[in-house]
Amino acid sequence: MTSSASQPSTAALAGNPLMDLSGLAPFDAIRPEHITPAITALMERAQKAVDKLEADQAADAPATWQSVVETLDEGTEGLSRAWSVVGHLNSVADTPELRAAYGENLPRVTEFWAGLGQNQALYERYKKLAASKAFQQQTPARKKLIENELRGFRLGGAELPEADKPRFAEIQEQQATQSKAFSDHVLDATNTYALIVRDEAELAGLPDDVKEAAREAARKAPAKEGEAPDDTPAWKFTLHFPSYFPVLQYADNRALRQTMYKAHVTRASELGPEYGQGQAEWDNTAIMLDLLRLRREEARLLGYANYGQVSLVPKMADTPEQVQTFLAELAERAHPYAERDLRELREFAAAKLGLAELEPWDIAYASEKLRQARYAFSENEVKQYFPEPKVLTGLFKVIETLFSVRIRPDSAPAWHPDVRFFRVESAAGTLLAQFYLDLYAREGKRGGAWMDDARTRYRRPGGQLQTPVAYLICNFTPPNGGKPSLFTHDEVITLFHECGHGLHHMLTQMEDLGVSGINGVEWDAVELPSQFMENFCWEWAVLEQMTAHAETGEPLPRALYDKMVAAKNFQGGLMTLRQVVLAATDMHLHTDYDPDGAQSVLALSRAVNDRMHVLPQPEVSRWINTFSHIFAGGYSAGYYSYKWAEVLSADAYAAFEDAATEDTLRPEVGERFLREILQMGGSRPAIESFRAFRGRDPSIEALLRHSGMSETAES
Secondary structure, eight states: OSSSSOOOOOOHHHHHHSSSSSOOOOTTOOOHHHHHHHHHHHHHHHHHHHHHHHHHHHOOOOOOOOIIIIIIHHHHHHHHHHHHHHHHHHHSSOHHHHHHHHHHHHHHHHHHHHHTTTHHHHHHHHHHHHHHHHHSOOOOHHHHHHHHHHHHHHHHHTTOOOTTHHHHHHHHHHHHHHHHHHHHHHHHHHHHOOEEEGGGGGTTTTHHHHHHHHHHHHHHSSSTOOOOOSSSSSEEEOOHHHHHHHHHHOOOOOOHHHHHHHHHHTTTTTTTGTTTTOGGGGOHHHHHHHHHHHHHHHHHHHSSHHHHHHHHSSSSOOOOHHHHHHHHHHHHHHHHHHHHHHHHHHHHHHHOOSSSOOOGGGGHHHHHHHHHHHHHHOHHHHHHTTTTHHHHHHHHHHHHHHHHHEEEEEEEOOOOOOOOOEEEEEETTTTTEEEEEEEETTSOOOSSSEEEEEEEOOOOSSOOEEEOEEEEEEEEEOOOBOOOOOOHHHHHHHHHHHHHHHHHSSSSSSGGGGSSSTOOOOOTTHHHHHHEEEEGGGGGHHTTOOOOOOTTOOOHHHHHHHHHHHHHTHHHHHHHHHHHHHHHHHHHTTTOOOTSSSSHHHHHHHHHHHHHOOOOOOOOOOOOGOEEEEEETTTTTTTTTTHHHHHHHHHHHHHHTTSSSSOOOOHHHHHHHHIIIIIITSSSSSHHHHHHHHHSSOOOOHHHHHOOSSHHHHO
C-alpha cells in the first residue's frame, strides 16, 4: 500500500475521536480536521495486519481461523468503522470542509480495499484455510464466510495477471471518485433551488401544514448579501421531497406545478441551470458514461462479457437474461392494469378537471383528485391521524410483539439535535442492539431513506461481544409551530421499511463479521425483511393502535381505514411498470449498452420506457441523471432486487395471513421469522433461509394478490 499522506505524530492523534470507536462514535466531537490523521494512522494499522498475513504465507505457516480471519478482521475493523462514520457524516451533515476531507481520503481508502481484494498472498491464505482439515470442522456460518471471501478475492482481481492489477485498482478508485461526484451533484442541485412565492392565492389547494412549513422556511432563509431581511409574507419551496411533492399533488396552480416539476426532473443535467439549479458543472451526463465504461472494463478484465454478469455473481439471480425475463413477465402481468389506470385518469382529468391534455406535472394532482373522488378521502386527511409520537409507539409495539424485544430511549452524542437514540433489549433486559433515528429533511442531508450499519455484532477473539448499532435515516417534514410532525401513510410505510433493514442488522445472532446482520446476504434478498415489515402498515389491528388525530386524539376511523384498503392498489399497474422500467434500464445499461456508441444514456432510458410503460417519458425529464441507486448507491445491475425481494417478502408475509385470526401480529410466526431469517444473517444462502421459514420455494402469487393484479385480488 502506498499513501501520499504523511504519517501523523502521536501528538496529532491524541484525543482524535476517530481513533477509538470501540464504543459509540462521539459525533459531537468529530471535526473535518480529524479525518486525514485518523484515516492515515488506521490505514497503517490495517497494513500491519496485512503484512503479518503476507509473512505467514511466505513462511508457509499453517492457516487457521485465528491466524487468517481474526487477524485480518481485528486489523482492519478500526479503519472500516472510522471510514463508515466519515461516510455517514458526509451523507447527513454535509459541509464544504467535511466534503473536502472526505474527498481527499476517498481515493486512498478505495486504493487500500482494492489492494486487499487482489492481494495474492491473502488469497492464498484463504485458499489454504479452505483446503485444511480444520475447515471441515468449522460451523456452516464460518464455512460460508470463507467461501464468500474466496469469491470476493476472485471478483476483486486476485487472479488477474500482475500486469493488469494496477489498472484494476485504478478502476476501483475512479469509480469511487465518480460515484461521489454524482451524489454531490444531485445534492447540490437539490439544495440550491428555492422558489419563493409571495402571493398566497397562488398556493390554493395546498394543505395548511404544507403552507406553514413553507412559510417557516421563508422566515428562516438568510437575507441575500447586502440586503436587509424582508418581513413581507413569503413561502419558500425546495426540491426536498416533503416540500416539492405536495405542490405536485395538491396545488391548483398548474403553472406552479409545472415550475416545480421541471426543476425537479432536470436536476444534475444540462438543463439544470435553465430551471434555476445553478451550475452546469453539476451535469451528471458525462459521469454516467464514465462509470459505465469503467464497469465494463472491470468486467472484461475479470473475464465476463458485461458488468451485469459480475454484479449477479454474489446474488440469487443467475444471469442478466433471467432478470430481464422476470421483469418482462412482471411487466406483461401489470400492463393491462396500467392501461386501465391511465385511461381512467385521462377520462377523469378531462371530464372533472378541465385537463384535456394530461401533462407530466398534472399526473400526481389528477391522481390525488381521482383518489378523493373514488374513495372519498385524501392523503392529507389520512395524514392528520399519523403524528410522529403515536407512529413511533405503534411501530415499536409491532416489533416488540413479533420478536419479543423491548425498545427503550437511550442517549448518545449525535450529529444533529433532531437525532434520537434507542436501545433494543431482550425480554430479560439484556442489551441486544442500539440505533440512531434521524427522521427529518434538511439542507446538507442526502435525500431518500436508508439504513446503514454503525457497528456490527461481533465476538472478538478475547470473547467480548460487540453489540450492533444501526443508523435509520429518513427525510420527512420536521415539526412546525410547536406541533409534532405529521406523516403521510407512505412515509409510515417508509419508516417500517427502514426498520425492517435495521432489524435484519440488529437482531442477528451471528458473531463473525462477514456473515453478521446483512453482511453476506445476497443483494437481491436484502430487501426481504424491509418489504416484509411494510405489510403491517395495512393491518387494522396495527393502525388502530398507532393513530391519533392531530386535533382530537381520536384513532383512525374504521370507515376511513376501509377506504384506504380499498385504495391500496390504486394505480398499482402504473407504479409496477415504473419500477420495472427503472430495473430494466439499469440492467440494460450494464449488459448490452455501449457507452462509446451513438445512443445516449437518456435515449436508452427512453427506449426502455417506450417498450415497457404506458406513460411516455416526458421530453424535459432527465430523471436518469439523479438515479443515485445505480450510479452512487451500490445497486448497479441490481435495482431489480426491489421487485425480486418483493416476491419473497409478500410470500413470507402470507405465512402470517394463513392464520385463522384477522390479527397478523402472531408472535409464534414472528419467532420463526426471527429465527430463520433475521438471526441467521448471511450465514447461509437466502433461499435456504426462506425455505426454512416457509417450508417451500417462494411463489409470485402472493405479490400479485397484494398488488391487486390477480384474479383473487380482483374478486
